[in-house]
Amino acid sequence: MSAKIALSTWPTPLEPMPRLARALGLGEGDLWVKRDDLTGLGGGGNKVRKLEWTVGEALAEGADTLVTTGAAQSNHARLTAAAGARLGLNVVLVFSGTPKSAERGSGNLVLDSLFGARIFWAGDGEPSTLAQAADDVCEQLRREGARPYVIPFGGSSPLGARGYVDAGNELLAQLPGVRHVVVALGSGGTMAGLIGALGEERVLGVHCGAVAEPAAAVSDLADGLTGRSVTPGALRIRPDQVGSGYGVLHEPVLDAMRTAATLEGIVLDPIYSGRAMAGLIQAVRDGDVRRGERTVFLHSGGLPGLFGHAQTVHRSVAALRAFRAV
CATH class of the missing domain: 3.40.50.1100 (Rossmann fold)
Incomplete structure (x- = not known):
């Protein structure tokens, strides 16, 4: 769909x-x-074109929360947060690294915060670790009554x-x-x-x-x-x-x-x-x-x-x- x-x-x-x-x-x-x-x-940025399709599918499936992954300065994550803000959807960004990565937050991290996104730090590890962390975040969101939709790395x-x-x-x-x-x-x-x-x-x-x-x-x-x-x-x-x-x-x-x-x-x-x-x-x-x-x-x-x-x-x-x- x-x-x-x-x-x-x-x-x-x-x-x-x-x-x-x-x-x-x-x-x-x-x-x-x-x-x-x-x-x-x-x-x-280029990710907006992709989000028109992926967020469109999320809305069609009745999602109320967008979840995506990336590095701390991810342009895709920043634009996912912006799309969520425009459409009234919650956004959780699953980033590689630790909270120390944001101690001197600048660039995209500032905008992620302004758009109201929440960040989950997945630690350092392989890409599979990041994907598993996103799955874990979705399970927690479902237990809280949310309807998450995962947008893949980079959209x-x-x-x-x-x-x-x-x-x-x-x-x-x-x-x-x-x-x-x-x-x-x-x-x-x-x-x-x-x-x-x-x-x-x-x-x-x-x-x-x-x-x-x-x-x-x-x-x-x-x-x-x-x-x-x-x-x-x-x-x-x-x-x-x-x-x-x-x-x-x-x-x-x-x-x-x-x-x-x-x-x-x-x-x-x-x-x-x-x-x-x-x-x-x-x-x-x-x-x-x-x-x-x-x-x-x-x-x-x-x-x-x-x-x-x-x-x-x-x-x-x-x-x-x-x-x-x-």
């Missing part, structure tokens, strides 16, 4: 990035940005991925002849949905380190979405921007964030969209994206998470240049 609900206004803007295109050696009209950071709800399921089939179709209407769509690959649902609309050959995913086997994750979701076999080997995935790990600042990513900010006034985050931009820049250098090919960078949002990433904040503040009046 599923019924899509409206949580934003579509389509999101598609804007040219001529200065960045020239800097990368592309044609001035080759590079565009799809502004899915401007989805409105809860600070914006990524064949159902949630339908949101990015919608986005892919928007792109085809906005920019006929698009050759490449570059996107951050986290839990896999955004890339899988784009593949559902555009095919494997036009979607380039930049692995961000959120899952151990990104190709398998995308393939499984795309199979369930499209009803056909999408083999991992057919996917275009760049694994070269993970660096030392998911939450660790990768130097080429900071460079990419600065490049996008200084040339186009576009703000990216260090975990997802910053890695995607670093992957796009490297793809141009490698010749995988070429001059004359219409290319779209999908901006997945994540601005609040930037302010919760201590390494990036410290490095950015340290780089400020002083101006001395004469």
Whole structure:
């Protein structure tokens, strides 16, 4: 049972990035940005498209409480909390880590609190530990008389991925002849949905380190979405921007964030969209994206998470240049 609900206004803007295109050696009209950071709800971001489907199903099933999992700075969790607030649903966020993780709470954690979500800290452990903790939370909620609905990690399921089939179709209407769509690959649902609309050959995913086997994750979701076999080997995935790990600042990513900010006034985050931009820049250098090919960078949002990433904040503040009046 599923019924899509409206949580934003579509389509999101598609804007040219001529200065960045020239800097990368592309044609001035080759590079565009799809502004899915401007989805409105809860600070914006790509997860809103998925939530229109998953929360729609939750409401259709009579749920009164949304439960989801993630890291402490999860953009998906923040937007789940915002969707719950808009629709009058309770929200419980099951996070890896301990309450100490929130002692200097910033970024998404501040917004989670403002939206009225409750947090359950599951401790450190494997992803299966987090999933089991969510099941335990649901059992407790049921004993209390609640009707919980679990939204999967990152909102990524064949159902949630339908949101990015919608986005892919928007792109085809906005920019006929698009050759490449570059996107951050986290839990896999955004890339899988784009593949559902555009095919494997036009979607380039930049692995961000959120899952151990990104190709398998995308393939499984795309199979369930499209009803056909999408083999991992057919996917275009760049694994070269993970660096030392998911939450660790990768130097080429900071460079990419600065490049996008200084040339186009576009703000990216260090975990997802910053890695995607670093992957796009490297793809141009490698010749995988070429001059004359219409290319779209999908901006997945994540601005609040930037302010919760201590390494990036410290490095950015340290780089400020002083101006001395004469």
